[in-house]
Amino acid sequence: MxxxxxxxxxxxxxxxxxxxxxxxxxxxxxxxxxxxxxxxxxxxxxxxxxxxxxxxxxxxxxxxxxxxxxxxxxxxxxxxxxxxxxxxxxxxxxxxxxxxxxxxxxxxxxxxxxxxxxxxxxxxxxxxxxxxxxxxxxxxxxxxxxxxxxxxxxxxxxxAKTKRVGKSVLENSDMSNQYGEIVSLLKKENVLHPVFQAVKLLEGDELSKKDFANLLPKIEKVKNTISLKEELEGDFEAAVADLRYKYITANCKGIIKHTKKSNELTKSDKIDKVLTNRWIGIPLFLLFMFIAFHLIFTEDLLFLNKFGVLEEGILSPGVWLQGAVGQLFGFLISGTGDVLANIGASAWLIGLVVDGILTGLDAVLSFLPQILMLFLFLSIMEDSGYMARAAFLMDRVLRRFGLSGKAFMPLLMCFGCSVPAMMATRTLEDPKERRLTVMLAPFFSCGAKLPIWAMFSVAVFPGNADFVVFGIYLLGIVTAIIAAIILKKTVFKGETAPFIMELPAYHLPQFKNVVLHLWEKLKGFVLRATTIIAGAVVVIWFFSNFNFSLEMVQANSADSILGIVGNFIRPLFIPLGFASGTLGWKAVVATISGLIAKEMVVSTMGVLYNPGIEGDALEDQGASDALSVTLATSFSPAAALAFMAFNLLSVPCMAAVAAAHGELGGKKWTALTIAFWIGTAWIVSFVVFNVATLLGFGG
Structure with a gap:
């Protein structure tokens, strides 16, 4: 059944x-x-x-x-x-x-x-x-x-084991005779669901008119005998809607009895007086988001280090869990290397398994606890009813930039993944608003980008990781607002569609729903890591260890295929700071790999910046920690911020490009959107690097 x-x-x-x-x-x-x-x-x-x-x-x-x-x-x-x-x-x-x-x-x-x-x-x-x-x-x-x-x-x-024949509110209405004629006509034609189709044909429903085009002359003849109220002016759809509401009002009379006074505020109303307040609603929303990032990314949970109480602050749950997973991977990588060496495996096989697959997967999967914690926070916001309030709050802001609060829901979904978020823009009736929303979507950081922020914030900004990650999310939002203003005044002129939304009552999130939501995210992320990303890591390892003559070269050298290609493209990225120096090609290659999937940025860096299995790095600490040490010496704070800004704003991934193409309507719009993403990323990254350098973060 x-x-x-x-x-x-x-x-x-x-x-x-x-x-x-x-x-x-x-x-x-x-x-x-x-x-x-x-x-x-x-x-x-x-x-x-x-x-x-x-x-x-x-x-x-x-x-x-x-x-x-x-x-x-x-x-x-x-x-x-x-x-x-x-x-x-x-x-x-x-x-x-x-x-x-x-x-x-x-x-x-x-x-x-x-x-x-x-x-x-x-x-x-x-x-x-x-x-x-x-x-x-x-x-x-x-x-x-x-x-x-x-x-x-x-x-x-x-x-379900019994049969049921459809019934309509029109049976006892002013147009019951005409309705009955159309039902009889459809039954003679052996039409399925004749009652439903009769009402739809009376309404002038386009799908039903298309399906029963041969019957339209007879149906129009019947409809011409119906006299509607003057205010409806031949609008049969409105007339039927009016009959439905009258039926509902009549049948609900006396069924619902309220014991509370009608002017008495509900619990949700009382909470909304604070959370949706005109002046403090948005600051509270930003505060909630910062608290989430603080719990996930900071190494100084209670600010004891900042106030000089302790030399080392207390780790947040997110950082502690990330470190624990990193340690486990460190043991796995070093142990696997020892086993392969003891059984006499060749150098290329050890390099492929240890420096390629395991190190690349570690670079992504070690950040899984923090990703799940962020999804947990978003799930709680959604399940409690607060997420709908966030859309209501943002409607006032977004309306000035050509978007409605309805567009905020797809944009908010981008914090999870850009692909379903772009698909969700189909709920926007206005094609201009739909295209504008798709173009702004990648600026709202998705879950696949989170490992990049986590990796760099820990490596380059260990004492301020929470502020840096929060700042990256804000940078995306601010960039989206500025871009929306420019696009609204140039490409998407016109009025913004009205936003009507019912706010659900507040309630405590259901534990089972939250767990199921996290399970879906975990399953999808791990599946991508162990299939697409693992396969891509092997390709990256091969290209970083062999030259165009297919001769094995020193791992991650400029003589490898990736080194040659990266150095060829590198001049385009030199003004952004992170491509400078002899090793700048590695950052360029990592950025380009992110066009396939943003998780690839971290896994690519795990391969290219891998300190190797010789030495004490992987024995004394997790592989992720070893990578952090390498990145800290390879990137200045200004270069790291510019790198993050570019990966935040550029083309999200190939899946998102495909989704955007489906919603934008045409190759021309898709090409313009991709150019817009890359251009915006380059400009903002250039500004970030130079401003950060002027503020003293260039060294």
Whole structure:
């Protein structure tokens, strides 16, 4: 059996999906559309049930990719049952989608979610009466607390075995006769879901008109007999929407009873008075972000070193965990080198395994704890409801630069990965705003870039790592704002689309949801590291150890293939500071490798700046620490800042370029965007290097 989850955004659908499917969930894309497809298995019934999490939508009208995906799946794929998740704290608004789902010939069960919040607010909902009026089972649940989930699935399983014919609110309306004629006409043509399609044809729905073009003359003849109110002026879609809202209002009358006074503030309202305050809302958001970076990157957690209390500060959890993983890799690398040497392995094999694969992987994977900690922080912000407030806060700021708060959500997703963030721009109706958002997306540092910041902040700025990483993130945001101003005044002139968003109630993040989210990130990151990155590391090791005659040369020398190519390109980067000197080609090659995947920057540096398995570096400390020592002597603070700035703002990775191409609409826009990224990166990196040098960080 297959059950489809359908509901509005922020109704708790994802929480319910995670609770039902757990570790069986997997994510892909719907065919032909860059919108997430999430499926999983529920195993606690007589038979296994596939749960399909449909995108969050407000209606089944074909205006966004999410609405089209949901509609096409229900109509074409014919799930055995629809579980309609409704936010019980916003019952009337959520029922608008319900009235459309009930028009489809498919069994429906309503999951009345967030009932714990309803009861806490002193509100009562007469579920039995509402169940009778809607004609489908209603089960009260709390997806966050896992209350009522078992009852919901048992009722859904039983209901899925019965047939159901769609019903519409138009049956008892002023246009019931015309509606009935169209339904009869569609039934004669053996049309699937005749009730749903009849309403859509009355509305003038473009998809339905295309599917039933041969019936349009008869349907238009019927519609001409309908007299609408003067204010609707022939707008049948608005007329049907008006009938839906009247139906919802009539059926909810007396069902919802409030015991609290209507002017009494909820807990969420009281918190919002502080967190969304006009003056302190954004500073508080920045403070929360800094606290996160401080816990992840600082070597002076309580500022005891800065105030002279201790010679060495207390390590943050992120730095301690990173060091522990680095030590483990150090033992693994040195141990592997000893084993290979003892069994008489050749020098090239030892170099490939130890200096190439293991050292390259260590350079990336040792920063995994810090990456997971950042994702943990972002997951908590999102699951608690605060992330939506951040979008609300930023709308006032972004609107001045040609973007709305709606664009802030994809931009915020960039802190995780630029690829889904660019795909998420499809929710922006205005093509100008969509293109502008895609062009600014890489400036918001993704998780793949985090190892670069962690590596350089520890190596070159050990006492101020948290401030440096926080500063890099701010640099990206400031650059995005300046770029948006320039683009708004030149390329993307015009008004900004309005931003309307419902703010979900605050609640404590669910431990299970957060863990599942982190597991998905961990799995994806490790998979990339052990496949794409490991393979690329082997290629880099080969090119850094052989010349064009395929003769083995001294490791990482200027005579290698990479050395020759790097030195050829190096003059372009010399003004940026990090390409100066005889070893400058290594930084250039690392930067170019980041065009494939930003994780490659660190793994490439792990290979090129590798101190080697001779000496005491890898025996006395982890491989990551040895790399830090090498980088500290190879980069001045100004050069390190310029290197980070360039990698922050330049082309993110090939996957992101492909995603951007799909959203920008045309090769011309893609080429212009790539040139814009590289040009911006070069200019900002040049400014950063020279300003830092003037401030005394050049030595």
């Amino acid at each position: 297959r059950f489809a989850l359908a509901g509005n955004p922020n109704c708790g659908k994802t929480t319910l999906f995670n609770g039902l499917t757990g570790s069986t969930a997997h994510v892909g894309n719907w065919p032909g559309v860059t919108v997430d497809r999430r499926e999983g298995m529920y195993k606690k019934l007589e038979e296994k049930v596939t749960i399909v999490d449909l995108p969050g939508i407000y209606s089944l009208s074909p205006y966004t990719p999410e609405e089209i995906v949901t509609r096409n799946y229900i109509i074409d794929e014919k799930p055995d049952l629809i579980i309609n998740i409704i936010d019980a704290t916003n019952l009337e608004r959520n029922l608008y989608l319900t009235t459309q789902l009930l028009e489809i010939d498919c069994p429906v069960v309503i999951a009345l979610n967030m009932m714990d919040s309803v009861l806490k607010d002193g509100t009562k909902i007469d579920i039995k009466v509402l169940e009778f009026k809607l004609g489908v089972p209603i089960i009260p649940i709390s997806a966050l607390r896992s209350d009522g989930i078992k009852s919901l699935m048992e009722k859904a399983y039983a209901t």
